[in-house]
Amino acid sequence: MLLTNVATLAPLLAASDEHVEMVAVEDLSTLVTVTAIVLVVAVAAVRLSARTGLPSLLLYLLLGVALGEAGLGVAYEDIETSLVLGYLALVLILAEGGLTTSWSDIKPSIAPAVLLATVGVVVSVAVVGAAGHFLLGLSWEVALLLAAIVSSTDAAAVFSVLRDVRPKARLAGILEAESGFNDAPVVLIVVALAERLTEGVDNTPLVLLPVLVLAELIGGVLVGLTVGFVGAWVMRQLGAAASGLFPIGVMAWIVLAYGVAQLVHSSGFIAVYLAALVLGNVAMPHRATTRSFAQGLGWLAQIGLFVMLGLLASPSELPGQIVPALVLGAVLLLVARPLSVAASTLWFRMPVRDQIFLSWSGLRGAVPIVLAIVPIVLGAQNLQWIFNLVFVLVVVFTLVQAPTMPMLARRLGVIDTEHARTLDIESTTLEELGADMLEITIGEGSRLHGVEIFELRLPVGADISLVVRDTGPFVPTPQTELRHGDQLLLVVPVGLRETAEARLHAVDRAGRLAGWGSDEG
Structure with a gap:
């Protein structure tokens, strides 16, 4: 079977009786100290990972090797x-x-x-x-x-x-x-x-x-x-x-x-x-x-x-x-x-x-x-x-x-130059209103560049509440012109999220006239 x-x-x-050894109270301080140091080093490895392009998890693997028999000599063989x-x-x-x-x-x-x-x-x-x-x-x-x-x-x-x-x-x-x-x-x-x-x-x-x-x-x-x-x-x-x-x-x-x-x-x-x-x-x-x-x-x-x-x-x-x-x-x-x-x-x-x-x-x-x-x-x-x-x-x-x-x-050419993701913001108000908050980044090749916010024709109830640009964040007006590199915060009712995202993708590909011609996105 x-x-x-x-x-x-x-x-x-x-074989539990053979392999499990209880940690003595006097060893607890050493165990806690070593564990805390490992976690601090592991958190620091995330920054090193971002600079090198290596997954931080590989660095954790090498950290384990450094702690083991060829490094600090920590003995662990319990398969x-x-x-x-x-x-x-x-x-x-x-x-x-x-x-x-x-x-x-x-x-x-x-x-x-x-x-x-x-x-x-x-x-x-x-x-x-x-x-x-x-x-x-x-x-x-x-x-x-x-x-x-x-x-x-x-x-x-x-x-x-x-x-x-x-x-x-x-x-x-x-x-x-x-x-x-x-x-x-x-x-x-x-x-x-x-x-x-x-x-x-x-x-x-x-x-x-x-x-x-x-x-x-x-x-x-x-x-x-x-x-x-x-x-x-x-x-x-x-x-x-x-x-x-x-x-x-x-x-x-x-x-x-x-x-x-x-x-x-x-x-x-x-x-x-x-x-x-x-x-x-x-x-x-x-x-x-x-x-x-x-x-x-x-x-x-x-x-x-x-x-x-x-x-x-x-x-x-x-x-x-x-x-x-x-x-x-x-x-x-x-x-x-x-x-x-x-x-x-x-x-x-x-x-x-x-x-x-x-x-x-x-x-x-x-x-x-x-x-x-x-x-x-x-x-x-x-x-x-x-x-x-x-x-x-x-x-x-x-x-x-x-x-x-x-x-x-x-x-x-498979990078997503214009992407939207849900922001993990703990907001009871948003949950009670049935709304989502999305972050949109306008990539270098996006045709959202030069489009004014009112020209996006987002569904009723969806609103771009903040634009983050090199000069700093600001609250936009309907006439605010979007630019490459802008980050937008979009508040949208849950039921209209897919519609709003589809509209943004359409304008991203076809520009302000998306929907008027053959390209609906």
């Missing part, structure tokens, strides 16, 4: 606990991703994203698995297991880079949705393949594996949507609760989705992401507070996860895996990922430049490194080297891909 990811906790539970904490961190990261993702932004991208997370994963596993077998001489079972481990893009890494690159809305939506969806099928495949290399475990026949994976995914989808909508209804009834407690209740529903899905032998990760997506997109009070709370938990989970994985690494064992990691990483980046994107977007007539950007943007991060622990925890023999290989692959190819993404996006 196919064991879902909760089954990997069994060895930990069985089983690491897997449990890794899964918990992934739950919080997916919860943050779902809560902060706008359904209207990713809705047009759902179909290609789902195909990338399913068909794309199968293509990637097949191609990288074949490379591992023929180029590295691995057995088919080990090669396919390794391919499955590295096939998942990482939500934390993708979200981190997209904040700076800002590609076109459809491309950003595909990448965000794919990274939220693909953890679930990949975890199921990795566990199933790892079981086949473990003695004493009932193996699922390979012909049944796709059916069982699909069944668990469907179960996770049903659980996630059900818990999400039920949780939204309950939390609306509790809307009068203090804003400080409200986000805790929302997160509790999301974590509940994971637990319920696992109890009924379905995918907990897909359940978490969908429950969070529902709760993040329905009308609820304290929405900004909830998102801020989720983002804080997500950052804390990411920092802890990457530092912990860095602590697990043994730098002395990494050089031996550099060549295999470069071989498989090159095949993954230059062959498997482009084929996955082409196969998944075949029906959508996606331009070649968009496919190239999607291919280069398939960042790997903590997820493959966490999944590399699974075979070890399950008891598969002689596979400890997989962790080191995956660790090297993630570090090297993050260094290659992440800093070059902004330049590639500019060369391909």
Whole structure:
């Protein structure tokens, strides 16, 4: 029978007496001090990340290595606990991703994203698995297991880079949705393949594996949507609760989705992401507070996860895996990922430049490194080297891909020069009025330049309340002329948000006469 990811906790539970050591009271001050210093350094790493173009999460990984055996000498080798904490961190990261993702932004991208997370994963596993077998001489079972481990893009890494690159809305939506969806099928495949290399475990026949994976995914989808909508209804009834407690209740529903899905032998990760997506997109009070709370938990989970994985690494064992990691990483980046994107977007007539950007943007991060622990925890023999290989692959190819993404996006012309995003402003007045506040940035190529505000012909009730320009912020008049580089604050009734955004995009493309001719935007 196919064991879902909760089954990997069994060895930990069985060996808990051997691995869990309670922290003595006299050690608490040292633990708290070191943890606080790590968090302060991690926060500082965000600024360094902005200057270098590297995801800050990679810097956290290297921070863990610096704290470990080759640096300050912190000893940490508890693989089983690491897997449990890794899964918990992934739950919080997916919860943050779902809560902060706008359904209207990713809705047009759902179909290609789902195909990338399913068909794309199968293509990637097949191609990288074949490379591992023929180029590295691995057995088919080990090669396919390794391919499955590295096939998942990482939500934390993708979200981190997209904040700076800002590609076109459809491309950003595909990448965000794919990274939220693909953890679930990949975890199921990795566990199933790892079981086949473990003695004493009932193996699922390979012909049944796709059916069982699909069944668990469907179960996770049903659980996630059900818990999400039920949780939204309950939390609306509790809307009068203090804003400080409200986000805790929302997160509790999301974590509940994971637990319920696992109890009924379905995918907990897909359940978490969908429950969070529902709760993040329905009308609820304290929405900004909830998102801020989720983002804080997500950052804390990411920092802890990457530092912990860095602590697990043994730098002395990494050089031996550099060549295999470069071989498989090159095949993954230059062959498997482009084929996955082409196969998944075949029906959508996606331009070649968009496919190239999607291919280069398939960042790997903590997820493959966490999944590399699974075979070890399950008891598969002689596979400890997989962790080191995956660790090297993630570090090297993050260094290659992440800093070059902004330049590639500019060369391909896929940057969104005019964008609008919801501002997370905690304002009871706005919530009671049923209004949203958007920030619009006018890019260098936008035809909004030179248009006076009254010429925008925004829907009744929508109003540009502030313009921020080089000379400073000011309240505009209907005759205020917009310029390149302006930042606008737009207050719009919730029901008219899409109409207002569509009108702005139309004028951005066609100028003040948009709508009078054939181009309605």
